[in-house]
Amino acid sequence: EADIxxxxxxxxxxxxxxxxxxxxxxxxxxKMYWYQQDPGMELHLIHYxxxxxxxxxxxxxxxxxxSRIRTEHFPLTLESARPSHTSQYLCASTLAxxxxxxxxxxxxxxxxVL
Amino acid sequence: xxxxxxxxxxxxxxxxxxxxxxxxxxxxxxxxxxWYVQYPNRGLQFLLKYITGDNLVKGSYGFEAEFNKSxxxxxxxxxxxxxxxxxxxxxxVRDIAPNYQLIWGAGTxxxxxx
Numbered sequence: 001e002a003d004i005x006x007x008x009x010x011x012x013x014x015x016x017x018x019x020x021x022x023x024x025x026x027x028x029x030x031k032m033y034w035y036q037q038d039p040g041m042e043l044h045l046i047h048y049x050x051x052x053x054x055x056x057x058x059x060x061x062x063x064x065x066x067s068r069i070r071t072e073h074f075p076l077t078l079e080s081a082r083p084s085h086t087s088q089y090l091c092a093s094t095l096a097x098x099x100x101x102x103x104x105x106x107x108x109x110x111x112x113v114l
Numbered sequence: 115x116x117x118x119x120x121x122x123x124x125x126x127x128x129x130x131x132x133x134x135x136x137x138x139x140x141x142x143x144x145x146x147x148x149w150y151v152q153y154p155n156r157g158l159q160f161l162l163k164y165i166t167g168d169n170l171v172k173g174s175y176g177f178e179a180e181f182n183k184s185x186x187x188x189x190x191x192x193x194x195x196x197x198x199x200x201x202x203x204x205x206x207v208r209d210i211a212p213n214y215q216l217i218w219g220a221g222t223x224x225x226x227x228x
Contacts, residue, residue, distance in 0.1 A: 006157075058215075090157055102160050106157050107156050108155070108156070
């Protein structure tokens with residue numbers, strides 16, 4: 001089992017609320033990622049980080065923001081949630097320098113915005 | 115541009131029969147190819163990868179994949195399907211330098227019937 005944890009697993013909130021999805025890993029991985037996935041659909045990279053104080057936007061435009069203050073922690077924040085943000089958000093990590101693509105995923109946070 | 119395609123949205127197989135989930139790719143240079151599995155309401159799990167060497171790659175849970183350079187394919191296979199193999203399967207290819215992000219297929223739903 002991968003040591004990467006996401007909370008909450010499920011969240012239902014109203015429009016306009018601020019939310020933060022938490023992601024933590026205990027493997028000492030430098031690279032961390034956030035993907036957005038509609039149910040049963042492909043993954044879209046929205047943010048990634050190669051280490052502390054490093055954050056980059058992914059291929060899919062997103063209104064969310066991320067931070068990387070500690071190696072093990074990579075939270076994603078939506079300042080004002082909208083129904084279009086309803087989706088599943090997957091966090092992943094891997095060792096820096098490997099470039100072999102073997103990612104470890106959390107179990108996901110399923111967000112529903114009413 | 116690098117890309118990966120999974121031509122089948124869904125594959126249905128009877129338990130005990132062999133299964134194949136198809137994947138084709140388009141990359142510049144030598145491909146780094148991956149298969150991941152996603153069980154319901156879970157994150158993705160790494161199954162296997164091809165970087166170099168033998169064209170037949172063995173992975174977790176009895177799965178294997180065959181790399182075919184001339185057909186630019188990387189099909190996932192298993193000699194005898196189990197009901198517990200029912201899940202969503204994703205093929206991915208590593209992007210070229212300096213990006214190195216994974217490019218994901220749309221996924222194939224595998225249904226194994228008793």
